[in-house]
Amino acid sequence: MSATRSRGGIRGREGIAGWLFITPVVVILGLFLLLPIIVAIWVSISDWSGKGSPLNASFIGASNYETLLVKPGLSQQDLGASLRNNLYYVILVVPIQTVLALFLATILNARRLKGKGFFRTAFYFPSVTSSVAIVTVFLFMFTGTGVVNQILSWFGIHGPNWFNDPRGVLRLILSGLHIVNTDNPPGWLTSHGFLGMSWYDWLSGPSVAMCALIILAVWTTGGTFMLMFLAALQDVPDDVVEAATVDGATRWQIFRSVTIPALRPTLFLVITLGLIGTWQVFDQIYLTGQGGPAKTTLTPAFLSYQAAFGDFKWGQGAAIAFILFAIIVVMTIIQRIVMRERKTLPRRRRFGTAAPAGTENTTMAASSTGGSR
Amino acid sequence: MSPRRMSRVALAATIGAVLVVSAACGSSGTGQGTSTSSSSSSSSSQSSQSPTQSESSTGSETSSQSSSGTESGSAGSSWTAPAGMPKAKLTILFGSSGTSETDALKAATADWGKQTGSTVEVTPASNLDQQLAQGFSSNTPPDLFYMDPSKLGTYAKAGDLWSYGDQLPNKSDFYPALVKSFTYNGQLYCAPKDQSTLALWINTADWTAAGLTDADIPTTWDQLDAVAKKLSTGGRVGLALSPTRDRVDAFFVQNGGYLVNDAGTAATVNSEQNIAALTFVKKMLTDGAMKWSSDLNTGWGGEAFGTNKSAMTIEGPWMFGALKSDYPNIKYKIVPLPAGPTGTKGTLVFTNCWAISAASKNHDQALNLVEYLTQPSVEMGFAKAFGVIPSVQSAQAEYLQQFPDNKVFVDGIAYAKGVVSAPGVAQVLADFDSQLGSLATGDPKTILNSVQTNMQSALGGS
Structure with missing residues (x-):
């Protein structure tokens, strides 16, 4: 009995000590993470005017969300436009930067490449440069008489005035193919809409200005993700690759059936980070057109800032931030479902039997790679 | 460097963005007497008003300030150091156009x-x-700050501003259009600090090369269109305009229209006059007489003019500095904007004011500083230091004597309109700007109808 009691006593003290040890983290997280989020939620459902403490504001229910999502008006239109712009941005940036990063990593991982260090640094360089500096350089490169248009003119192409061109690229292509007449758009597209914008506007595609930002984003973040892929590629078990070669697999087959499955966790990480980063794009927008031309580079993150700090609609600004948060969570969940491991995949099973041995050899392969360098 | 700098200048110019009020209808305030420019009459009208004002205003601090203001006012000159005012440490936050403005303000x-x-x-x-938003939310805003009229409604509605206009001894010395710009719900919130209006800038070399003489200076829209067409040669466009309502609205005024009615209570964006005016602007765009500055690879009208991509532009007095520092070889002439079809003159006025925070603990001292800074002599000092035009009428004679070239800008204030200041309007105007970019292919009526809807809901929501 007494032994049990003393054990309980020790456990009790353990508990106190435990709490004591995690107190700093709890306090810091609570103060800088949890509390701001709670206050932001409160602001999004209050009529805080930006004066004094938000806690003195009064509760107005979901009216900020209603203004943004349901009530026809400028706020709804702006949110609609920003979601459209950002959606095109995500759809283009995430796949392109992922493929580009994987491609660059595969090249760098090739055994016989000379000057590996140089290329690795060169490709990674944009990622460690200040985005403000890069955007400024891009602003010069993409002016109407800038470097990009000079180069295009060598090929007889008259380049657009990039950052001032609000025309939607998809619409330009469709009208170029005479599928859509921009002077007389189809009525079934213009008469219906969502979030204050007609379907015709939703389907305009990213503007030329947004395309310049897409190029910028791919170029800057490609390097970061390349490094992640490169690290993962060096962990791909060499013996499995050898076995596949012996089985007569082509290089493409090896890439598809050995490399890509081995990269699955990294691929998931890269796409998740890409999704989150692209939905939150802000600094490029702030530095280029602040949403212009014609609101085609407006994004929810910038709109949130503008509503709060520009128009003093703090509730709306916070509400936009939570709408954006919901979008990111939903997109990530969808992506998880799409990319989850399917246990019944026949091709996987074939290599799956070799997995236990493979795991062991991975460490050997990794150490031998390390030794060879 | 140069484009960045240009865009910053343009930004500074647009920050002033305001609308104006027609001088003819400046009757919204309380009876402030008929006299205008003499400082002694203004101080006497102040002293006659101050009892009612101190009763209607709020705290005891305010009313004591009001009486001390009267004392200094009745002492004769526009400002004297008040006796017995407690010492304080004031802070001023302002958007500076450059070191000359910062230095002049520091010295004053x-x-x-x-x-x-x-x-x-x-x-x-x-x-x-x-920075202001952060100050307001933490209850530590600067005592004084620059405010442009487009922010007035938003800040006033949130309770961030101390409305001190009625306590100014020199209230009647300010140009009526400026007073109206800073009047919200019938109260003058703050003292205007300077003013700028728009005029037509003409490149004289291009002008004579096109065979034009002084007799051809446009006074009507048709003449403007005609000379702009003549000047559009050799890869140069006749007229370049920044694609913003802060230029286009001038055409509305010239046609007898505007974005809101005189009282500022109802939207009149899609009036017949405005539609006709915007249709005229579209015509100039489509027949090649005019281009948006952004379509000329420039940041604003002044850059298009300075790089001689256009022979004319519509800008304000801030152009002097830009031309002097960046494009010293351009020879130019400044003329009033042409009148509309009915002969109505019209331009826009931009201004900033000395706003005092409601949360400031030094209202007395801040108000006294504003009185000091809006004296004719101090405003003249600012005019010489960084090129602003004084906001008080008593400085006009001396200003015109020293800067005769700027007469066109000073004259414009008589028929200029200022910014719509209701809360939430900034978003509507930004939306209008974004639609103007595609005016060449858009329908003026559709554009104005959509702005009308948004404007009405913004005004109704205030």
């Missing part, structure tokens, strides 16, 4: 400090709106 406030024993900390803002 130091001078005031010397005479009153107070100290003033002058801080140029890197992002005025954002």
Whole structure:
């Protein structure tokens, strides 16, 4: 009995000590993470005017969300436009930067490449440069008489005035193919809409200005993700690759059936980070057109800032931030479902039997790679 | 460097963006007497008003200030150091156009400090709106700050501003259009600090090369269109305009229309006059007489003019500095904007005011500083230092004597309109700007109808 009691006593003290040890983290997280989020939620459902403490504001229910999502008006239109712009941005940036990063990593991982260090640094360089500096350089490169248009003119192409061109690229292509007449758009597209914008506007595609930002984003973040892929590629078990070669697999087959499955966790990480980063794009927008031309580079993150700090609609600004948060969570969940491991995949099973041995050899392969360098 | 700098100048110019009020209808305030420019009559009208004002205003602090203001006013000259005012440490946050403005403001406030024993900390803002927002929310805003009229409604509605206009001894000395710009719900919130209006800038070399003489200077829209077409040669466009309502609205005024009615209570964006005016602007765009500055690879009208991509532009007096520093070889002439079809003259006025925070603990001292800074002599000092036009009418004669070239801008104030200041309007106007970019292919009526809807809901929501 007494032994049990003393054990309980020790456990009790353990508990106190435990709490004591995690107190700093709890306090810091609570103060800088949890509390701001709670206050932001409160602001999004209050009529805080930006004066004094938000806690003195009064509760107005979901009216900020209603203004943004349901009530026809400028706020709804702006949110609609920003979601459209950002959606095109995500759809283009995430796949392109992922493929580009994987491609660059595969090249760098090739055994016989000379000057590996140089290329690795060169490709990674944009990622460690200040985005403000890069955007400024891009602003010069993409002016109407800038470097990009000079180069295009060598090929007889008259380049657009990039950052001032609000025309939607998809619409330009469709009208170029005479599928859509921009002077007389189809009525079934213009008469219906969502979030204050007609379907015709939703389907305009990213503007030329947004395309310049897409190029910028791919170029800057490609390097970061390349490094992640490169690290993962060096962990791909060499013996499995050898076995596949012996089985007569082509290089493409090896890439598809050995490399890509081995990269699955990294691929998931890269796409998740890409999704989150692209939905939150802000600094490029702030530095280029602040949403212009014609609101085609407006994004929810910038709109949130503008509503709060520009128009003093703090509730709306916070509400936009939570709408954006919901979008990111939903997109990530969808992506998880799409990319989850399917246990019944026949091709996987074939290599799956070799997995236990493979795991062991991975460490050997990794150490031998390390030794060879 | 140059384009960045240009866009910053353009930004500074647009920050002033305001609308105006027609001088003819400046009757919204309380009866402030008929006299205008004499400072002695203005101070006497102030002293006759102050009893009612101190009753209607709020705290005891305010009413004591009101009486001390009267004392200094009745002392004769527009400003004297008040006796017995407690010393204070004031802060001013402002959007600076450059070191000359910062230095001039520092010198003027130091001078005031010397005479009153107070100290003033002058801080140029890197992002005025954002820094103010942070100040308001933490209850530590600067005592004084620059405010453009488009922010008036938003700040006043949130309770961030101390409305001190009625306590100004020199209230009637300010140009009526400026007073109207800073009047919200019938109260003058703050003292205008300067003013700028728009005029037509003409490149004289291009002008004579096209065979035009002084007799051809456009006074009507048709003449403007005609000379712009003549000047559109050799890869140059006749007229370049920044694609913003802060230029286009001038055409509305010239046609007898505007975005809101005189009282500022109802939207009149899609009036017949405005539709006709915007249709005229579209015609100039489509027949090649005019282009948006952004379509000329430039940041604003002044850059298009300075790089001679256009022979004319519509800008304000801020162009002097830009032309002098960046394009010294351009020879130019400044003329009033042409009148509309009915002969109505019209332009836009931009201004900033000395706003005082409601949360400031030094209202007395801040108000006294504003009185000091809006004296004709101090405003003239600012005019010489960084090229602004005084906001008080008593400085006009001396100003015109020293800067005869700027007569066109000073004259414009008589028929200029200022910014719509209701809360939430900034978003509507930004939306209008974004639609103007595609005016060449868009329908003026559709554009104005959509702005009308948004404007009406913004005004109704206030």
